[in-house]
Amino acid sequence: DGGITQSPKYLFRKEGQNVTLSCEQNLNHDAMYWYRQDPGQGLRLIYYSQIVNDFQKGDIAEGYSVSREKKESFPLTVTSAQKNPTAFYLCASSIEGARGANVLTFGAGSRLTVL
Amino acid sequence: GENVEQHPSTLSVQEGDSAVIKCTYSDSASNYFPWYKQELGKRPQLIIDIRSNVGEKKDQRIAVTLNKTAKHFSLHITETQPEDSAVYFCAAHPEGGGGADGLTFGKGTHLIIQP
Numbered sequence: 737d738g739g740i741t742q743s744p745k746y747l748f749r750k751e752g753q754n755v756t757l758s759c760e761q762n763l764n765h766d767a768m769y770w771y772r773q774d775p776g777q778g779l780r781l782i783y784y785s786q787i788v789n790d791f792q793k794g795d796i797a798e799g800y801s802v803s804r805e806k807k808e809s810f811p812l813t814v815t816s817a818q819k820n821p822t823a824f825y826l827c828a829s830s831i832e833g834a835r836g837a838n839v840l841t842f843g844a845g846s847r848l849t850v851l
Numbered sequence: 852g853e854n855v856e857q858h859p860s861t862l863s864v865q866e867g868d869s870a871v872i873k874c875t876y877s878d879s880a881s882n883y884f885p886w887y888k889q890e891l892g893k894r895p896q897l898i899i900d901i902r903s904n905v906g907e908k909k910d911q912r913i914a915v916t917l918n919k920t921a922k923h924f925s926l927h928i929t930e931t932q933p934e935d936s937a938v939y940f941c942a943a944h945p946e947g948g949g950g951a952d953g954l955t956f957g958k959g960t961h962l963i964i965q966p
């Protein structure tokens with residue numbers, strides 16, 4: 737299914753709870769990203785990682801955390817500090833340093849709803 | 852950081868007519884400009900991209916033009932068909948051609964093809 741698997745597809749959370757979204761890729765891509773999609777807002781970068789054990793904040797990192805312990809995996813935790821977490825979350829990956837660099841392959845997304 | 856503006860937010864055209872979506876960017880160092888198409892309920896997918904060493908690129912019914920002096924680029928779709936109905940996102944990369952620090956996306960254009 738495109739080489740990137742996100743789970744769960746739908747998630748409901750109560751206010752004050754942390755939740756972790758999974759992202760796994762079998763494309764052997766070096767770089768991985770998390771974007772948030774809201775209606776009329778486009779795709780906004782939360783975090784990205786170029787290599788294992790390294791990651792950088794994007795434009796809207798507050799209230800989120802990530803880890804990159806394995807090349808294939810880049811989980812995103814939405815913490816209780818995130819003020820408005822209800823959104824559609826997209827994970828993506830890309831080859832680093834080759835022709836085709838920056839071409840993103842997206843997962844199918846996870847829709848988080850805070851009740 | 853980079854800022855990408857995209858217009859219009861909604862575009863309705865008759866089937867068979869042409870559609871044009873325009874984007875401007877702020878960072879003159881950007882030199883990679885992709886376009887992604889997101890059909891309803893699906894993940895974004897790359898449809899065409901252009902790097903700053905060329906002014907125009909075509910792929911069948913779609914084309915992208917780039918004006919680096921004016922810092923704007925456009926997507927052109929000719930002979931539109933019902934399957935072209937989707938949300939289209941433009942993006943710019945602040946370093947271009949390498950570096951996995953994430954694309955900056957426009958807010959998207961909802962293209963509606965009227966039968």
